[in-house]
Amino acid sequence: MTIIRKGHGRLIAILAAVTLGMLLFAFAMVPLYDAFCEMTGINNKGGRVRVEAPTEVDTSRIIKVKFITHVHGETPLEFYTLENTLDAHPGQVYKQLFYTQNSTSEDKVGQFIATNSPGLADRYVKKAECFSYNQQFVDAGEEKEMAVIFFIDKDIPEEMEELIMFYTLFDNTSGAPK
Amino acid sequence: MTSHDMTADDAHHHGPSKKGILRWVTTTNHKDIGTMYLVFSFIMFFVGGSMAMVIRAELFQPGMQIVPAETFNMLTTMHGLIMVFGFIMPVFVGLANWMIPLMIGAPDMALPRMNNWSFWILPVAGTILISTMFMQGGGPNFGWTFYAPLSTTFAPKSTDYFIFAIHLLGMSSIMGSINVIVTIFNMRAPKMRLIDMPIFVWTWLITAFLIIAVMPVLAGTVTMMLMDRNFGTSFFNAAGGGDPVLFQHLFWFFGHPEVYIIILPAFGIVSEIIPTFARKKLFGRMSMIYALTAIAFLSFIVWAHHMFMTGLPLAASMFFMYATMLIAVPTGVKVFNWVATIYRGCLTFETPMLFSLAFVVLFTIGGFTGLMLSLIPSDVQYHDTYFVVGHFHYVLVPGSLFSVFAAIYYWLPKWTGHMYNETLAKFHFWISVISVNLTFFPMHFLGLAGMPRRIPDYALQFTDFNQIVSIGAFIFGAAQLIFVYIVIQAMRGKGPKATAHVWEGSHGLEWTVPSPAPYHTFSEPPTQIERH
Numbered sequence: 001m002t003i004i005r006k007g008h009g010r011l012i013a014i015l016a017a018v019t020l021g022m023l024l025f026a027f028a029m030v031p032l033y034d035a036f037c038e039m040t041g042i043n044n045k046g047g048r049v050r051v052e053a054p055t056e057v058d059t060s061r062i063i064k065v066k067f068i069t070h071v072h073g074e075t076p077l078e079f080y081t082l083e084n085t086l087d088a089h090p091g092q093v094y095k096q097l098f099y100t101q102n103s104t105s106e107d108k109v110g111q112f113i114a115t116n117s118p119g120l121a122d123r124y125v126k127k128a129e130c131f132s133y134n135q136q137f138v139d140a141g142e143e144k145e146m147a148v149i150f151f152i153d154k155d156i157p158e159e160m161e162e163l164i165m166f167y168t169l170f171d172n173t174s175g176a177p178k
Numbered sequence: 179m180t181s182h183d184m185t186a187d188d189a190h191h192h193g194p195s196k197k198g199i200l201r202w203v204t205t206t207n208h209k210d211i212g213t214m215y216l217v218f219s220f221i222m223f224f225v226g227g228s229m230a231m232v233i234r235a236e237l238f239q240p241g242m243q244i245v246p247a248e249t250f251n252m253l254t255t256m257h258g259l260i261m262v263f264g265f266i267m268p269v270f271v272g273l274a275n276w277m278i279p280l281m282i283g284a285p286d287m288a289l290p291r292m293n294n295w296s297f298w299i300l301p302v303a304g305t306i307l308i309s310t311m312f313m314q315g316g317g318p319n320f321g322w323t324f325y326a327p328l329s330t331t332f333a334p335k336s337t338d339y340f341i342f343a344i345h346l347l348g349m350s351s352i353m354g355s356i357n358v359i360v361t362i363f364n365m366r367a368p369k370m371r372l373i374d375m376p377i378f379v380w381t382w383l384i385t386a387f388l389i390i391a392v393m394p395v396l397a398g399t400v401t402m403m404l405m406d407r408n409f410g411t412s413f414f415n416a417a418g419g420g421d422p423v424l425f426q427h428l429f430w431f432f433g434h435p436e437v438y439i440i441i442l443p444a445f446g447i448v449s450e451i452i453p454t455f456a457r458k459k460l461f462g463r464m465s466m467i468y469a470l471t472a473i474a475f476l477s478f479i480v481w482a483h484h485m486f487m488t489g490l491p492l493a494a495s496m497f498f499m500y501a502t503m504l505i506a507v508p509t510g511v512k513v514f515n516w517v518a519t520i521y522r523g524c525l526t527f528e529t530p531m532l533f534s535l536a537f538v539v540l541f542t543i544g545g546f547t548g549l550m551l552s553l554i555p556s557d558v559q560y561h562d563t564y565f566v567v568g569h570f571h572y573v574l575v576p577g578s579l580f581s582v583f584a585a586i587y588y589w590l591p592k593w594t595g596h597m598y599n600e601t602l603a604k605f606h607f608w609i610s611v612i613s614v615n616l617t618f619f620p621m622h623f624l625g626l627a628g629m630p631r632r633i634p635d636y637a638l639q640f641t642d643f644n645q646i647v648s649i650g651a652f653i654f655g656a657a658q659l660i661f662v663y664i665v666i667q668a669m670r671g672k673g674p675k676a677t678a679h680v681w682e683g684s685h686g687l688e689w690t691v692p693s694p695a696p697y698h699t700f701s702e703p704p705t706q707i708e709r710h
Contacts, residue, residue: 007364008288008289008360008364011359011360011363011364012289012356012360015356015359015360015390016356018390018391019352019356019390019393019394020394021394022390022391022392022393022394022395023394023395023397023398024398025394025395025398026394026395026396026397026398026399026402026428027398027402029424029427029428029431030402030413030424033421033424033427040491072416072417111417111418113416113417119489119491120491168416170416170417171417172417172418
C-alpha cells in the first residue's frame with residue numbers, strides 16, 4: 001500500500017510558476033539588455049540620442065578620428081569613405097561623407113551599424129545626424145552619398161587621443177518593409 | 179547503524195503488473211524508470227563516444243583523412259550535445275530515480291506518471307537530434323554552444339529539428355526536477371528532517387533547483403533562434419537591430435549553471451562513497467551543504483567569464499573574473515572535506531572507492547585549469563584552444579563520468595542482487611584512469627602551443643601530441659566495453675549474491691532493504707533514521 005501524502009499540488013504550482021517565470025525572464029532579457037547597455041553607455045547600437053549643440057571649441061586638443069568601413073559577409077554592396085582620418089577639435093562640428101554603391105541589377109536595402117572604439121569613448125561621440133539611423137535604400141546601379149554629422153564632446157578624457165568610428169554594412173533587403 | 183531489514187518474502191512483495199515491453203512503456207515504478215534512464219543514457223554515451231573516436235581518428239595525423247571538414251564540425255557538435263544533454267544529464271536523473279526514494283525512505287517518486295512521461299520524451303528527443311545528421315544539408319555543425327549567427331543565419335535547415343530536440347530535452351529535465359523536488363520535500367520518511375538527508379539527495383535537491391531556473395532560459399533562447407530563423411525577427415541579428423552578443427549572454431546564463439548541474443550530483447556520489455570505504459563519517463557535513471549552496475548561488479553570477487573575448491567593459495570583466503575565482507573557495511572546502519574524510523580512515527580500495535579517489539584528484543586538476551582560465555590576461559591566450567578542451571574534459575570525464583562509474587559499481591549489487599566481477603572492474607578502472615590522462619593531459623600542452631579548438635586539420639608541429647591523445651582516446655573507448663560486460667554479467671546474476679548491506683562500511687536507508695531491492699520498497703515508512 002503506497003502512502004501518498006496530500007499537498008503535492010501547492011508545491012508543483014510554485015515550481016511550475018518558477019519555471020514559467022524563468023522562461024519569461026529569458027525574453028525580458030532582450031529589452032533589459034538594451035536598457036542596460038544604454039544606461040551604461042556600452043555597446044552603442046546606433047540609436048538616435050538627443051544632443052545639445054556645442055558651445056565652444058577646444059582648439060588646444062586634437063583627437064585623431066579614424067573611419068573604418070566594413071561590408072558584412074556576402075553583402076553585394078560597396079561601402080567606403082574618401083578620407084580615412086580626421087584631426088578633430090573637441091566641440092567642433094564635422095561632416096563626414098560615406099558612399100555606398102550597388103553594382104547589382106537588384107534594388108537593395110542596407111542597414112549600417114555604428115560602433116565606436118574604444119567602447120568607453122562612445123558617450124563622447126555626439127551625432128546630430130547619421131546614415132545609420134535609417135535603413136538606406138540603394139537602387140540597382142545607384143551610388144549613394146551619406147553623411148554623419150558629429151562632434152566630440154569637450155569632456156573627453158585626456159588619455160583618449162585616438163578613436164575609431166567603425167561602420168558595418170548589413171544587407172537587410174529581405175527584412176525591409178516593401 | 180541499526181539495520182531495519184525488510185523481509186524479502188514479505189507478503190506485499192509484488193512484481194511489475196505487466197509483462198514484456200508494455201511493462202516498460204507503462205511503468206510508473208521509480209526503479210524501472212531509473213533503469214530505463216540509465217540504459218538510455220549509456221546508449222547515448224556509446225553513440226557520442228563513437229563520434230569522439232572518429233574525431234580522434236581524423237586528428238591522428240595532420241591533413242584530411244577520414245571525414246570531410248563539414249562532417250567533422252557536425253561530429254564535434256553532436257558529440258558535445260549528446261554527451262551533455264543525452265548522457266550526463268539523464269544518467270544523473272536515472273541515479274536520482276533509483277536512489278532518492280530508497281535513500282529517503284519513500285515508496286516511489288512523488289509524481290510517478292509524470293516520471294514515466296519525462297523519461298519517454300527522451301528517446302524521442304534523442305532520435306530527432308541524431309536524425310538531423312542524415313538530413314539534407316547535414317546536422318548542426320556550429321559547436322555545442324550554437325552561437326548565433328552560426329546557428330541562425332548560416333545554419334543548415336535541420337537546425338529547426340535540433341531546436342525542437344532541445345525543447346523536448348529541456349521539458350524532460352524540468353519535469354524530472356520538479357519530481358525530485360516534490361519527492362524530497364513531501365515524501366521523506368516522517369522522522370527524516372532535511373538536515374538528515376544523505377548528501378547525494380542534497381546535491382540533487384540543489385541541482386533540481388538549478389535545472390528549473392536555467393532550462394527555461396535555454397528554452398527561451400532556442401525559441402528566439404527559431405523565430406529569427408523562420409519568422410523574420412532579429413533577436414540576434416545586427417542588421418535588424420538585434421545583437422549576437424545577447425545570444426551569448428543568454429546561452430551562458432543557462433550554460434554556466436548547467437556546468438554545475440552536471441557536476442553537483444557527482445559531488446554527492448563521491449560524498450556517499452568515500453565515507454563508506456574510509457569507514458568514517460563524512461568530514462564537515464554541514465560545511466558540505468553550505469559549500470553546495472554557495473556554489474549554486476555563485477553559478478548564476480559568473481556566466482560572462484565565457485565571454486571575456488567579446489569586448490566586455492573592463493569593470494564587467496573584472497567582476498566576472500573575481501566572482502569566478504571565488505567559486506574556488508567552496509569547491510576547495512569540498513575537496514578538503516573529502517581528503518579529511520580519507521585522513522586516518524580504515525581505507526579499502528574497492529572499485530567505487532578507486533573511481534572516487536581518482537575523481538577527487540583529477541577533478542581538482544580540472545578545477546585548477548579552470549582557475550587559470552578565469553584569469554583574463556591568461557584567458558586571452560587560452561581561449562578557443564585545446565587548453566579549454568582539456569580543461570572541460572577533465573571536469574567532465576574523470577569528473578562527472580568517473581563519479582557515474584563509481585555510483586554504478588557502488589549500487590549495482592543493490593540493484594541486481596549480485597556482486598560485479600571485482601577483478602575485471604579494477605582492470606576497467608586502471609585502464610580508464612591511465613588512458614583518460616593520456617587522452618586529456620596532452621591537450622593542455624597543445625592548447626598552450628596554440629592549437630585551436632574545432633579544427634579537423636592542424637599544423638605539423640602538433641602531430642606527436644595529437645597521436646598520444648588519439649591513442650589514449652582509443653584505449654579509453656575500448657575500456658568502456660569492459661564496463662558494459664561487467665554490468666551485463668552482474669545483471670544476469672553471475673557473481674556472488676550480495677547481502678543487504680553489500681559494503682562493510684555502508685550507511686543509509688538504501689542498505690536496509692534486501693539486495694536486489696524489491697520492486698516495491700518502504701510501503702511502510704522506515705522508523706530508524708540516522709540523525710545529524
